[in-house]
Amino acid sequence: MAERPVFVPSEQVPFVREVPVTFKWHPGMSRAQAQRSITELHSAAGEHGIGPVLEISSKSATRLGVDLSAFNLTFTAPDGRRVSVESAYQGSKVFAGDAGPYHDLYGKPSRDAKLDERVHGRSDIVAFDFYGQRWPAKPITAFYDWLYLYALRRNPALAGEVSQYAGFTDIAFNPQKSVACQARCAAMYVALKRQGRTGDILDEQQSFLELMELQVKRTAPVQESLF
Secondary structure, eight states, rough: OOOEEEEEOOOTTTTTEEEEEOOOOSSSSSSSHHHHHHHHHHHHHHHHHHHHHEOOSTTOHHHHHHHHHHHTOEETTTTSSSSEEEHHHHHTTETTTBOOGGGGGGOHHHHHHHOOOTTTTOOOOOEEEEEEEEEEEEETTHHHHHHHHHHHHHHHHHHHHHHHHHHHOOOHHHHHTTTOHHHHHHHHHHHHHHTTTTHHHHHHHHHHHHHHHHHHSOOOOOOOOOO
């Protein structure tokens, strides 16, 4: 057995309700094994009254879930090129000792950007720099969450489809080991969209940071490590 969170859009801050769900785990690294575990997780979520549920990862059985993975979700950047959420996130990192940002990673495939030796395995993040806009390192998931929401809003077809779901999962996400989660971002987007808040919250950096501060205050402490 294993436990994973199911992220459910909420009308109240922090706009996401995290429901821990226990399910039968199918060990193994293959896509087929992951999808068996996902099926078990979603079935167990249904017993909690949550459905339909969308898996957001490269292991998802649906096209939408795969497309919404941070590795595959792209947007048109300020300089006009298409950039994935993952590449933008990695390329915006600023580390202690004035290392970074490495904006050349914006043009790299997601996996190459994540594994680039300049960023891979480093946890001494002090800030983020996205096309000249500076983001603080804390609240710890603020920049990642904003970046994912920013990208999703710029893909109206995907944004429309995701709004049809009541819950979201990422089978690889373990809250004991990491914090940032694309499934939680999707749930937050749906909640904000339902309230007509995707404009003011995402366009005003300070408003978004204040929202994230409220999330930190209203949720239990978590390990301060992104990936």
